[in-house]
Amino acid sequence: MSNFSTDDNVAEATQPMTRAEKRQARRMRRFDNPWLNPKLLWGAGLLLGIVLLGILGRILWNLDLVFTGSATLKLPPVGFENLRRQPGVWDHPLGTDGSGRDMLALIVIGAPNSLFVGLLASLIGMTTGIVLGFTAGFVGGRTDDVIRVLSDVMITIPPLLILVVFQSAFGDVSLTMMALLIAGFVWQSPTRLIRAQVLSMKQSGYVQMARLSGAPTSHIMFREMLPNLIPYLFGSFIANVTTSIVTAVGLEVLGLGPQRIPTLGRTIYEAINAGALIQNLWWWWGIPTLLLAVMFIGLLLINLGLDEVSNPRLRRLS
Amino acid sequence: MSRIPRSYLLNRLVTLVLTILIAATLIWIIPRLSPVDPAEIALGRMAAGAGSVANADEILAQLRAQMGIDQPLIIQYFKYLGGVLVFDFGLSTASFPTPVSALIAQALPWTLGLMVLSLVITFVIGNLLGALMVWERSPRLVKVAIPAAMVFTSIPPILSGLLLMWIFAAKLQWFPLTGSYGLTVEPGWSWDFAQSVIHHGFLPALSIIVVTFGFWALGMRGLMITVQGEDYTTLAKAKGLRPRYILYRYMIRNAILPQITAFALKIGLLIAGQVLVERIFAYNGMGKLLYDAILDQDFPVIQGVSYVIILMTALSVFLVDLVYPFIDPRVRHEAA
Numbered sequence: 301m302s303n304f305s306t307d308d309n310v311a312e313a314t315q316p317m318t319r320a321e322k323r324q325a326r327r328m329r330r331f332d333n334p335w336l337n338p339k340l341l342w343g344a345g346l347l348l349g350i351v352l353l354g355i356l357g358r359i360l361w362n363l364d365l366v367f368t369g370s371a372t373l374k375l376p377p378v379g380f381e382n383l384r385r386q387p388g389v390w391d392h393p394l395g396t397d398g399s400g401r402d403m404l405a406l407i408v409i410g411a412p413n414s415l416f417v418g419l420l421a422s423l424i425g426m427t428t429g430i431v432l433g434f435t436a437g438f439v440g441g442r443t444d445d446v447i448r449v450l451s452d453v454m455i456t457i458p459p460l461l462i463l464v465v466f467q468s469a470f471g472d473v474s475l476t477m478m479a480l481l482i483a484g485f486v487w488q489s490p491t492r493l494i495r496a497q498v499l500s501m502k503q504s505g506y507v508q509m510a511r512l513s514g515a516p517t518s519h520i521m522f523r524e525m526l527p528n529l530i531p532y533l534f535g536s537f538i539a540n541v542t543t544s545i546v547t548a549v550g551l552e553v554l555g556l557g558p559q560r561i562p563t564l565g566r567t568i569y570e571a572i573n574a575g576a577l578i579q580n581l582w583w584w585w586g587i588p589t590l591l592l593a594v595m596f597i598g599l600l601l602i603n604l605g606l607d608e609v610s611n612p613r614l615r616r617l618s
Numbered sequence: 619m620s621r622i623p624r625s626y627l628l629n630r631l632v633t634l635v636l637t638i639l640i641a642a643t644l645i646w647i648i649p650r651l652s653p654v655d656p657a658e659i660a661l662g663r664m665a666a667g668a669g670s671v672a673n674a675d676e677i678l679a680q681l682r683a684q685m686g687i688d689q690p691l692i693i694q695y696f697k698y699l700g701g702v703l704v705f706d707f708g709l710s711t712a713s714f715p716t717p718v719s720a721l722i723a724q725a726l727p728w729t730l731g732l733m734v735l736s737l738v739i740t741f742v743i744g745n746l747l748g749a750l751m752v753w754e755r756s757p758r759l760v761k762v763a764i765p766a767a768m769v770f771t772s773i774p775p776i777l778s779g780l781l782l783m784w785i786f787a788a789k790l791q792w793f794p795l796t797g798s799y800g801l802t803v804e805p806g807w808s809w810d811f812a813q814s815v816i817h818h819g820f821l822p823a824l825s826i827i828v829v830t831f832g833f834w835a836l837g838m839r840g841l842m843i844t845v846q847g848e849d850y851t852t853l854a855k856a857k858g859l860r861p862r863y864i865l866y867r868y869m870i871r872n873a874i875l876p877q878i879t880a881f882a883l884k885i886g887l888l889i890a891g892q893v894l895v896e897r898i899f900a901y902n903g904m905g906k907l908l909y910d911a912i913l914d915q916d917f918p919v920i921q922g923v924s925y926v927i928i929l930m931t932a933l934s935v936f937l938v939d940l941v942y943p944f945i946d947p948r949v950r951h952e953a954a
Binding site for chain 2: 458489543568578589
């Protein structure tokens with residue numbers, strides 16, 4: 301089958317391929333384009349599902365149900381009974397929480413919120429990291445020392461604890477504010493990564509060549525070096541999204557974070573405080589937990605997929 | 619000590635001191651920027667207890683003097699730094715007049731115990747499994763089952779904690795739901811107490827272990843793939859050394875070095891995760907102390923706990939850096 305071969309001068313196969321051969325051929329094609337590996341696609345699919353939940357939910361579901369007391373308290377999801385022997389109803393397919401809020405409306409609003417915090421914080425951290433990393437790698441000298449020591453120092457300080465101090469002093473924060481605060485703690489690892497890569501790339505042949513042919517520094521940075529960094533940057537970006545969401549959820553579970561907007565972490569916080577575990581109100585804490593788990597698994601799969609892109613040794617045909 | 623190059627040691631020491639200084643300063647500055655006045659919170663607490671408070675202004679002034687917040691900021695700052703060095707964070711406002719350091723001293727052993735135990739277990743299990751995933755002689759089951767199980771290791775321990783708590787404590791009732799030892803046992807060096815502590819600590823430790831071993835396994839897998847292709851591995855095989863000997867002494871021995879550095883980078887997140895696990899299990903450690911302090915708006919305790927945890931993180935990073943030259947002699951030779 302010539303369309304599975306990289307060589308043009310091959311005779312057409314005379315026999316149809318067996319299943320094993322077809323599988324092998326699929327793997328070969330995948331090998332040609334590392335960005336199409338199944339882990340990456342599955343991970344992206346899971347995250348897309350959460351975004352879709354947010355979009356479709358806003359169109360199809362009545363979000364006023366997210367207000368306290370808009371329904372009977374502690375109703376179970378459809379098909380289950382709660383301790384008071386009330387069956388679930390289709391008006392609230394995922395049940396209601398301890399103050400009568402509809403779980404479906406809660407997650408439609410809450411799940412994209414968590415993702416938003418993660419993406420925004422990581423984006424800001426990434427941009428800062430790219431700027432600082434390139435500066436440190438290119439300028440060198442005293443500037444490099446300051447940036448290196450500062451990122452070494454900040455990487456050991458767990459963001460959660462500083463943010464706990466911040467939020468308990470300032471009280472309520474908005475979602476964007478929380479993302480900005482977290483961003484202050486996720487620029488270190490991209491900075492270190494890019495600095496190290498820039499230092500090693502500076503010695504490489506193609507950069508030396510560009511420099512000798514008189515290319516401006518900005519050209520070397522953005523046209524010669526940056527494209528080579530893309531898989532690493534993506535990987536570091538996704539890892540930071542995970543860190544940011546973990547930090548945000550951590551704050552919410554401690555009862556900090558935004559107080560007036562539904563978030564998954566805050567829902568879990570309220571469920572624990574109301575003793576949902578003993579009362580067997582599993583849907584109250586279970587549904588947000590499950591969604592967060594899906595989000596983290598999606599991010600991990602994307603990260604593993606990106607690893608295969610940047611480290612071809614992990615791609616195997618077997 | 620003479621075997622560690624001085625420049626390396628100096629570099630690490632500067633990082634350690636700077637980390638502690640920056641963390642302490644952040645913790646001090648942030649509440650000062652906030653409009654909330656701790657004296658008013660204390661007064662509010664008194665008013666809530668007594669119904670009404672006479673001479674509120676006088677009491678406020680006295681409280682401010684007692685807390686030292688009537689002095690210029692710069693003096694406050696240096697007094698604070700001096701206090702922090704000897705672990706003096708002032709008095710708790712919620713359980714007045716207990717010193718914050720006494721509260722922390724009570725909670726710290728629990729946190730440290732849980733941390734060391736779960737860290738050691740995850741590090742050993744994770745690295746071993748990661749190595750087995752690459753090793754050509756490991757059973758097929760290992761190569762299929764571990765990657766599948768590892769998907770769940772991206773989840774923060776608080777979520778696995780909730781799940782384990784629901785299954786094993788609420789549903790099956792094999793383990794107690796909350797606390798770090800039973801109400802009926804007397805704390806002390808007795809068998810009953812130890813049994814109760816293990817019984818209570820099992821689920822918190824497990825919820826940390828199941829979600830963190832994958833981090834090490836993943837890293838180890840990547841490193842092992844690199845080591846597998848090295849010439850010395852091929853040579854060892856060609857010499858006819860026993861496969862198990864090659865695995866432990868040649869492959870893992872070399873692959874584990876970057877993992878130890880990763881340990882230093884990861885430890886902050888691990889400790890933060892553990893704080894949350896302690897909070898949901900109401901485990902008597904720093905996490906519960908922090909959570910209670912947040913509820914009570916007890917600033918000295920929040921500051922003290924945050925500082926001590928950051929200090930713990932910085933010190934463990936420093937220790938790893940200090941031990942590293944002994945594990946990887948190349949660091950010693952390069953600088954010499």
